[in-house]
Amino acid sequence: xxxxxxxxxxxxxxxxxxxxxxxxxxxxxxxxxxxxxxxxxxxxxxxxxxxxxxxxxxxxxxxxxxxxxxxxxxxxxxxxxxxxxxxxxxxxxxxxxxxxxxxxxxxxxxxxxxxxxxxxxxxxxxxxxxxxxxxxxxxxxxxxxxxxxxxxxxxxxxxxxxxxxxxxxxxxxxxxxxxxxxxxxxxxxxxxxxxxxxxxxxxxxxxxxxxxxxxxxxxxxxxxxxxxxxxxxxxxxxxxxxxxxxxxxxxxxxxxxxxxxxxxxxxxxxxxxxxxxxxxxxxxxxxxxxxxxxxxxxxxxxxxxxxxxxxxxxxxxxxxxxxxxxxxxxxxxxxxxxxxxxxxxxxxxxxxxxxxxxxxxxxxxxxxxxxxxxxxxxxxxxxxxxxxxxxxxxxxxxxxxxxxxxxxxxxxxxxxxxxxxxxxxxxxxxxxxxxxxxxxxxxxxxxxxxxxxxxxxxxxxxxxxxxxxxxxxxxxxxxxxxxxxxxxxxxxxxxxxxxxxxxxx
Amino acid sequence: xxxxxxxxxxxxxxxxxxxxxxxxxxxxxxxxxxxxxxxxxxxxxxxxxxxxxxxxxxxxxxxxxxxxxxxxxxxxxxxxxxxxxxxxxxxxxxxxxxxxxxxxxxxxxxxxxxxxxxxxxxxxxxxxxxxxxxxxxxxxxxxxxxxxxxxxxxxxxxxxxxxxxxxxxxxxxxxxxxxxxxxxxxxxxxxxxxxxxxxxxxxxxxxxxxxxxxxxxxxxxxxxxxxxxxxxxxxxxxxxxxxxxxxxxxxxx
Numbered sequence: 101x102x103x104x105x106x107x108x109x110x111x112x113x114x115x116x117x118x119x120x121x122x123x124x125x126x127x128x129x130x131x132x133x134x135x136x137x138x139x140x141x142x143x144x145x146x147x148x149x150x151x152x153x154x155x156x157x158x159x160x161x162x163x164x165x166x167x168x169x170x171x172x173x174x175x176x177x178x179x180x181x182x183x184x185x186x187x188x189x190x191x192x193x194x195x196x197x198x199x200x201x202x203x204x205x206x207x208x209x210x211x212x213x214x215x216x217x218x219x220x221x222x223x224x225x226x227x228x229x230x231x232x233x234x235x236x237x238x239x240x241x242x243x244x245x246x247x248x249x250x251x252x253x254x255x256x257x258x259x260x261x262x263x264x265x266x267x268x269x270x271x272x273x274x275x276x277x278x279x280x281x282x283x284x285x286x287x288x289x290x291x292x293x294x295x296x297x298x299x300x301x302x303x304x305x306x307x308x309x310x311x312x313x314x315x316x317x318x319x320x321x322x323x324x325x326x327x328x329x330x331x332x333x334x335x336x337x338x339x340x341x342x343x344x345x346x347x348x349x350x351x352x353x354x355x356x357x358x359x360x361x362x363x364x365x366x367x368x369x370x371x372x373x374x375x376x377x378x379x380x381x382x383x384x385x386x387x388x389x390x391x392x393x394x395x396x397x398x399x400x401x402x403x404x405x406x407x408x409x410x411x412x413x414x415x416x417x418x419x420x421x422x423x424x425x426x427x428x429x430x431x432x433x434x435x436x437x438x439x440x441x442x443x444x445x446x447x448x449x450x451x452x453x454x455x456x457x458x459x460x461x462x463x464x465x466x467x468x469x470x471x472x473x474x475x476x477x478x479x480x481x482x483x484x485x486x487x488x489x490x491x492x493x494x495x496x497x498x499x500x501x502x503x504x505x506x507x508x509x510x511x512x513x514x515x516x517x518x519x520x521x522x523x524x525x526x527x528x529x530x531x532x533x534x535x536x537x538x539x540x541x542x543x544x545x546x547x548x549x550x551x552x553x554x555x556x557x558x559x560x561x562x563x564x565x566x567x568x569x570x571x572x573x574x575x576x577x578x579x580x581x582x583x584x585x586x587x588x589x590x591x592x593x594x595x596x597x598x599x600x601x602x603x604x605x
Numbered sequence: 606x607x608x609x610x611x612x613x614x615x616x617x618x619x620x621x622x623x624x625x626x627x628x629x630x631x632x633x634x635x636x637x638x639x640x641x642x643x644x645x646x647x648x649x650x651x652x653x654x655x656x657x658x659x660x661x662x663x664x665x666x667x668x669x670x671x672x673x674x675x676x677x678x679x680x681x682x683x684x685x686x687x688x689x690x691x692x693x694x695x696x697x698x699x700x701x702x703x704x705x706x707x708x709x710x711x712x713x714x715x716x717x718x719x720x721x722x723x724x725x726x727x728x729x730x731x732x733x734x735x736x737x738x739x740x741x742x743x744x745x746x747x748x749x750x751x752x753x754x755x756x757x758x759x760x761x762x763x764x765x766x767x768x769x770x771x772x773x774x775x776x777x778x779x780x781x782x783x784x785x786x787x788x789x790x791x792x793x794x795x796x797x798x799x800x801x802x803x804x805x806x807x808x809x810x811x812x813x814x815x816x817x818x819x820x821x822x823x824x825x826x827x828x829x830x831x832x833x834x835x836x837x838x839x840x841x842x843x844x845x846x847x848x849x850x851x852x853x854x855x856x857x858x
Binding site: 552553554556557558559560561562563564565567571572574575576577578579 | 657658659660661680681682684685686690691693696697699700701702706707710711714715718750767771
């Protein structure tokens with residue numbers, strides 16, 4: 101059995117190396133071909149020594165994952181409960197997206213780069229991994245020097261580097277890979293894991309609960325303002341490896357934290373499933389700001405390949421006057437199915453959702469939010485900007501629910517769509533449910549088109565069509581971008597322009 | 606001898622299969638102001654659009670040269686960078702993009718085209734504030750989104766500000782006077798007059814005489830049925846004001 105596994109690993113390695121080489125040869129020899137694939141600039145495969153489970157899902161595979169990570173029994177039990185529940189569930193079909201049936205038994209549920217030894221510092225990180233990050237334009241040392249951002253780099257489901265641990269630990273902040281948190285802080289993990297997204301929540305979240313590989317854990321103790329922005333870069337790497345990240349952030353009373361998540365992935369032909377779960381818990385007067393830039397491979401211009409991004413993100417404002425704010429810029433993935441939400445349980449708590457979702461070529465995005473008002477005088481704001489181009493289909497789906505006891509609550513929703521071209525679509529599915537008479541809900545929606553008028557106006561001032569589109573689209577998204585941390589906003593600006601290259605003229 | 610700034614010869618243009626311009630000849634020298642007048646549907650706007658490169662028009666015959674260069678073969682943005690400017694009849698709104706940012710991007714696109722270094726934000730601001738003063742525009746409008754929520758008068762003044770900032774050599778004003786009250790009209794006219802220059806020419810497309818009371822043209826052309834049917838000095842505009850276009854159209858038929 102062992103020999104078999106080793107042989108298999110070698111085979112995978114060889115395949116990966118050949119693929120890696122051929123991609124780089126292609127890059128050198130075929131500049132034109134690369135140009136026609138413009139837009140996705142992060143398409144490469146790194147040849148990291150992978151250690152993976154055989155394809156398919158069973159209790160044995162779950163036991164393997166759990167054993168690999170040296171998990172306690174309670175966590176294995178939790179995973180198995182989730183798996184057994186998942187077997188009784190059906191894949192949801194209500195989203196406004198179309199894709200071929202996923203073969204869940206064809207997916208590899210665990211893959212990890214082999215650490216040569218325990219890593220003490222960034223210099224010890226696999227040079228291949230570090231080169232990968234450099235290609236992405238996010239060298240860790242530069243991050244360390246310039247950005248003042250602690251990076252918990254997740255690669256192939258295992259976290260390989262954590263920086264700025266010292267500064268954080270001096271402030272009492274815990275920020276580490278999820279698996280490390282399970283080992284080092286089992287009580288905290290056990291207390292909060294599944295407390296916002298229970299393992300029975302939905303098909304993809306339940307699958308994640310059964311097989312999640314790794315992710316990030318952040319804990320901000322009472323009264324602490326996290327001294328730096330927390331940042332995680334995710335990267336899907338080994339072929340056919342589904343990514344099942346699990347993130348848990350807890351802010352105790354009067355604590356605050358800003359968390360950044362940015363994603364890119366290598367170019368692929370086969371579809372890749374990604375089903376992450378993010379849980380946020382804010383106690384009394386705590387504030388959590390969670391910002392995402394998602395730029396996974398969207399598939400080529402004909403809709404071939406691309407990531408399926410089926411994510412469950414939810415925060416609970418458990419304490420009084422607490423606040424959770426989601427900001428997302430979704431430009432990647434073939435399919436996005438994602439509704440970051442807030443449960444506003446504490447009185448006077450605040451939930452926010454700021455979103456830009458782009459669907460170009462054959463991308464499909466069904467995204468929005470859920471604001472569940474339970475406490476009194478709770479407030480929520482939703483600003484959603486959908487951009488559709490090419491054959492892209494963009495749906496906003498949002499639920500605002502105000503419970504009977506959530507008296508004096510308010511919601512404001514603004515939902516704008518921008519269309520480019522004749523073949524794309526924008527759809528809006530707002531659900532409002534108000535169960536008392538003292539609350540107020542406002543919903544505004546607009547749909548506009550980048551018209552020939554606007555383009556000609558810009559061009560008659562000397563701007564190229566592409567610069568004009570970039571300017572108009574970024575103007576459209578301004579209300580969301582201003583919510584992003586500044587370095588993210590700059591990236592988002594560029595990303596949108598890159599993602600829309602070639603969609604006019 | 607220097608070529609004229611703009612030289613249009615035998616220009617025939619159709620839109621969706623219908624001929625709108627049926628042979629235009631027009632020569633505009635630097636330092637002059639030409640007024641093009643004419644009844645609705647005579648092809649005034651088509652002329653300004655086709656000269657600035659708007660899509661949807663088919664040039665069937667003729668040429669248009671700007672400083673000797675074939676204007677019609679250039680894309681719209683190239684024409685702008687070469688120094689052709691169109692003040693729109695209906696300026697377009699761009700939400701989320703400040704006037705200042707828009708102008709800076711346009712200005713630097715022009716500079717880049719001419720091999721000059723881009724201007725820094727600070728230097729550009731100085732440049733734009735000076736120009737705002739010249740055209741009597743409230744600098745507060747610079748921080749608002751391009752034309753967004755502007756009144757009709759503010760939009761037209763913003764066009765003149767753009768003209769002032771971008772410093773084109775050929776300025777086409779498409780019914781810049783429409784929808785303006787008399788005070789706004791005067792301000793716009795003063796702006797235009799302040800920008801008159803021996804190196805610059807204006808082609809003022811208008812339906813009415815009243816703008817010409819304040820911006821005195823050197824030449825007046827009457828466009829009717831897709832042709833320039835009469836050219837003359839500023840007195841022609843006054844005659845049109847008095848007698849209307851009927852006598853010209855009658856002469857056409």
